[in-house]
Amino acid sequence: MEQHFVHxxxxxxxxxxxxxxxxxxxSAAQDRVLATLPQECGPSRTVTGVNLRGMLPxxxxxFNYAGSLTTPGYAEGVDWHVCRNDVKVQAATVNRxxxxxxxxxxxPVQPVNGRRIRLARGRTA
Numbered sequence: 001m002e003q004h005f006v007h008x009x010x011x012x013x014x015x016x017x018x019x020x021x022x023x024x025x026x027s028a029a030q031d032r033v034l035a036t037l038p039q040e041c042g043p044s045r046t047v048t049g050v051n052l053r054g055m056l057p058x059x060x061x062x063f064n065y066a067g068s069l070t071t072p073g074y075a076e077g078v079d080w081h082v083c084r085n086d087v088k089v090q091a092a093t094v095n096r097x098x099x100x101x102x103x104x105x106x107x108p109v110q111p112v113n114g115r116r117i118r119l120a121r122g123r124t125a
Contacts, residue, residue, distance in 0.1 A: 001089075004019050015075065018081050020055065022086060022088075024088070024090070037097070060123050061119065062119075063119055064079070064082075070107040
């Protein structure tokens with residue numbers, strides 16, 4: 001699984017997405033947040049008491065590239081930062097997500113189209 005933290009600049013135009021891969025084998029803040037996933041799409045939900053830094057890997061080394069959103073509309077001009085290291089979550093979290101989306105919910109892999117992908121060394125917590 002991959003979690004996206006989508007940030008919009010106050011100008012309303014610029015977007016930055018931080019992607020974090022989630023895999024089975026541990027316990028993380030994501031477990032509590034994803035336990036509240038609804039069975040169907042609906043209104044936004046508020047989740048309180050979450051430390052966003054605690055949802056990231058300790059080593060913030062990441063891949064950076066210009067791309068687009070993965071949601072319908074596929075807005076271009078998105079500054080992507082995808083963490084190289086994953087965050088380990090409980091198997092039950094992955095299983096719950098897979099039950100909601102048995103066919104997945106990903107966009108097909110897109111061609112690189114000459115984009116440069118850069119490895120940026122990150123700080124370690």
